[in-house]
Amino acid sequence: MNATLVAVVLSLFSAVAYAAAAVAQERLAAKGADTGILHLLGNGAWWWSVTLNASAALLHVAALKYGPLTLVQPLGALTLVAAVPLGARVAGRRVRSVEWRGTALTLIGLAALLVTASGPAPEDVLSVPQALGVAAATVAVIGVLARPGAKPGLRHAGASGFASGVASALTQTVTVAATDRTGPVLSPQIVVVALLVAAFATGGLLLSQTAYRGGLGAPLAVVTLANPVAAAAIGLVLLGERLQGGAAGVLLAAVGAGVAGWGVVTLSRSAPEPAAETVLDDHPVAAVLALEPGSAAYEPSLVPRQPKRRSKRGHLTPL
Numbered sequence: 001m002n003a004t005l006v007a008v009v010l011s012l013f014s015a016v017a018y019a020a021a022a023v024a025q026e027r028l029a030a031k032g033a034d035t036g037i038l039h040l041l042g043n044g045a046w047w048w049s050v051t052l053n054a055s056a057a058l059l060h061v062a063a064l065k066y067g068p069l070t071l072v073q074p075l076g077a078l079t080l081v082a083a084v085p086l087g088a089r090v091a092g093r094r095v096r097s098v099e100w101r102g103t104a105l106t107l108i109g110l111a112a113l114l115v116t117a118s119g120p121a122p123e124d125v126l127s128v129p130q131a132l133g134v135a136a137a138t139v140a141v142i143g144v145l146a147r148p149g150a151k152p153g154l155r156h157a158g159a160s161g162f163a164s165g166v167a168s169a170l171t172q173t174v175t176v177a178a179t180d181r182t183g184p185v186l187s188p189q190i191v192v193v194a195l196l197v198a199a200f201a202t203g204g205l206l207l208s209q210t211a212y213r214g215g216l217g218a219p220l221a222v223v224t225l226a227n228p229v230a231a232a233a234i235g236l237v238l239l240g241e242r243l244q245g246g247a248a249g250v251l252l253a254a255v256g257a258g259v260a261g262w263g264v265v266t267l268s269r270s271a272p273e274p275a276a277e278t279v280l281d282d283h284p285v286a287a288v289l290a291l292e293p294g295s296a297a298y299e300p301s302l303v304p305r306q307p308k309r310r311s312k313r314g315h316l317t318p319l
Contacts, residue, residue, distance in 0.1 A: 010059050065176070067118075072231075109259030115245075128192050134238070135199075162230045167196075167201040168231045169239075225264055
């Protein structure tokens with residue numbers, strides 16, 4: 001089977017798994033403000049989302065073995081496309097026309113990128129100094145985006161996207177180096193880069209969990225756009241990856257990226273706000289509203305009753 005086709009199929013299944021994990025994370029984050037690591041470790045729903053993320057990551061790693069970063073990473077936008085019907089299904093609503101429009105734009109843009117980014121299986125890998133340099137630059141970017149300030153959800157989503165994109169680029173190095181059979185499986189290069197992958201993948205997961213506290217649509221869109229930007233930049237600058245078709249291919253890729261980005265933004269803006277009863281599950285008011293009629297004990301009112309006056313016909317009427 002063609003390597004490009006294998007990479008596309010694996011990326012498709014990976015996107016569906018990532019979408020399911022994102023929906024699970026968003027619902028978990030919306031139920032309360034406590035997203036500390038100890039609280040999450042004791043939550044079964046969070047572990048379910050971690051399992052989905054791990055499955056998606058394994059599929060993604062396999063895709064990186066057969067396709068270049070410029071092909072595999074943009075296909076991550078399919079995560080948002082898959083999250084739309086999944087989120088609508090969980091919320092018990094229908095997919096709206098604007099969501100279908102955003103999905104169509106995203107798919108059209110990705111099709112254009114698929115034509116120009118398809119190529120042979122990757123062979124080049126990052127050296128240890130290159131990997132450490134990429135890691136240092138990524139930590140600096142994450143530090144800037146994760147600092148306290150306005151719109152923390154979108155900034156944390158951007159940091160998560162960059163961390164995940166760099167983790168994917170480093171993962172490709174580990175995968176190619178470990179399977180080329182020209183050196184030891186646990187060479188210093190593989191060990192160092194694998195540790196960096198674990199650090200950035202974990203950081204990206206925790207940053208996305210924080211970002212989804214404000215809703216799924218816009219943060220997931222930012223993650224979806226930032227991820228391929230970071231990975232493709234590494235592929236083009238350090239790994240010698242090239243777009244197909246010369247100048248015309250570059251132009252087609254730029255148009256495709258623009259259309260796909262338009263679709264992602266459309267999908268993010270169409271995302272409905274989380275329901276009030278979901279966000280306030282742990283709030284005292286939500287607990288009161290959840291009581292069944294007649295389940296609360298009688299308590300005398302703390303507000304004095306208003307005096308009443310007689311109408312001209314002798315009936316009592318409120319003041």
